[in-house]
Amino acid sequence: MKNTGTEWARRAALLACVIGLAGCDLLPRSGPNKTEIFRGSVQREGDAFVVAVDDNVTRATALVPALGFDDGFLNAGVVGSDTINPGDVLGVSIWENVEEGILATAGAPASLEEVQVDGSGFIFIPYAGRIKASGNSPETIRRIITEKLETQTPDPQVMVRRLAGDGATVSITGAVGGQGVFAIERPTRTLGAMLARAGGVAVPAEVAVVKIIRGAKTGKIWYQDLFENPAADIALRNGDRILVEEDTRAFTALGATGTQTRVKFQTQSLSALEAIAQVGGLNSTVADPTGVFVFRNEPAEIANMVLGRADLVGAQRMIYVLDLTEPNGMFRARDFVIRDGDTVYVTEAPYVQWTKLITAFSTTVGAADSLASAATTAGLLP
Incomplete structure (x- = not known):
């Protein structure tokens, strides 16, 4: 009886100890209750x-978060595909109605195959001089050259065509199929079309955010909204910087x-x-x-x-x-x-x-029993 009473007393003490540990928040858990x-x-x-x-x-x-463009972006009209910008390359052909013209002979045109618009927006045509090209269409430039040459050769016939549109460009970086600098041309004058030219977005459309920087102004829109709301497919401008990134939330x-x-x-x-x-x-x-x-x-x-x-x-x-x-x-x-x-x-x-508490108690009692048995075997306990 004595041993049984001692055993129960020992176990009760162990239980009290474990409960005390639980009360002191020493049992493991994932956070506050x-x-x-x-x-x-x-x-x-x-x-x-x-x-x-x-x-x-x-x-x-x-x-x-509501992303979208302000009126400054939404109200900007589409840039005419024939508007000339600094950096564009033009082809100019001139026909004259005289055998020995100032630029060509009768029936054979004088062709200036690559005339690049300089940084100030001008081109130079022999005998016509320095002509403002930037902001004008090829037709307007044709009329200006014709007027300049009419004083020097009878009834000149002039043709002006745009050879390359790399004067008006946008840069596209981030999560797109192909990053780079792209020309604004007739098929790519809006944001959606330009993103398609760049290979589309390379992240899930549900979390793709399109950011556009135009001078000191910045606008953002969800990629999905760009297609669900046609009014949000804004017109691009020369120098626009477009960044596509995954939602960081x-x-x-x-x-x-x-x-x-x-x-x-x-x-x-x-x-x-x-x-x-x-x-x-x-x-x-x-x-x-x-x-x-x-x-x-x-x-x-x-x-x-x-x-x-x-x-x-x-x-x-x-x-x-x-x-x-x-x-x-x-x-x-x-x-x-x-x-x-x-x-x-x-x-x-x-x-x-409580489950952890019972497990801790059972483990503790088992360890105590093992220790007591070992001590008894060694003669340390009666």
């Missing part, structure tokens, strides 16, 4: 607002989810339900579906709307709570929008800590 998170709320003298997600919250926080998944990592957005908008699905869903063995939290620094104007206040200033720490077991819990998780930089955290179910 629901009680600890609520304990850190402003309502309990913490520094974060803990808010249960409802329909009003989903509406107030449903912000998806991401959220962090922690806790009892399928994986714990930083996850990039795969669509323009992402709901809490989709975010959980992207990381493999809830861990069915440990997750608490009543404890899905979204941590976010919320702008003051949105925080005031969510909390029904008007006195908050500056970004506020907000913790949104989703309970997937509620009748509308799945719908609210589907409607709640995840934003760039959010942390999605799923707490462990309460029984998980």
Whole structure:
């Protein structure tokens, strides 16, 4: 009886020790539990607002980045395909009606095959002099040359054609099929057509962002929106710089989810339900579906709307709570929008800590029994 009483006393002491370890938070876990998170709320003298997600919250926080061009880009007309720019190359042919003309003989044209427009926008034609070409069409340049030559040769016939359009160009870099400098020509006078000329985008269309820099102005648009909204297919201008890049937004998944990592957005908008699905869903063995939290620094104007206040200033720490077991819990998780930089955290179910506690107790008792047996065998214990 004495030995049995001693054994039970020893085991009770071990159990008390393990329970003490559990109370001291020394058992391993993936993060804070629901009680600890609520304990850190402003309502309990913490520094974060803990808010249960409802329909009003989903509406107030449903912000998806709206990308698009301002009127300066949208109202710019398409550049005429025949407009000459500095750097363009022209072909000029001149016929004269005299046997010995100043440039050619009768019936045979004087051909100036490659006349490049200089940086100031001018070309030089013998006997016609320096002529402004930039900003004019080939037809206008033809008339100017004709007028200049009429004073020196009777009824000159002039033909001007554009040989190359590399005077008006755009540069395309980033996630496209082929980066480079491309001429603005008749088929490629708009953004969509120019991207097609560059081989299209090299990242999923759902997360491709097109950025265009024109002088001091910058515009951005989703690649998908470019095709769904024809008005967004803006006209290009000489010197435009176009960058195609993958959406850089991401959220962090922690806790009892399928994986714990930083996850990039795969669509323009992402709901809490989709975010959980992207990381493999809830861990069915440990997750608490009543404890899905979204941590976010919320702008003051949105925080005031969510909390029904008007006195908050500056970004506020907000913790949104989703309970997937509620009748509308799945719908609210589907409607709640995840934003760039959010942390999605799923707490462990309460029984998980008890399971760990029992496992730790059993392991400790087993180790103690083994140690006692070894000591008895060695004669150290009766």
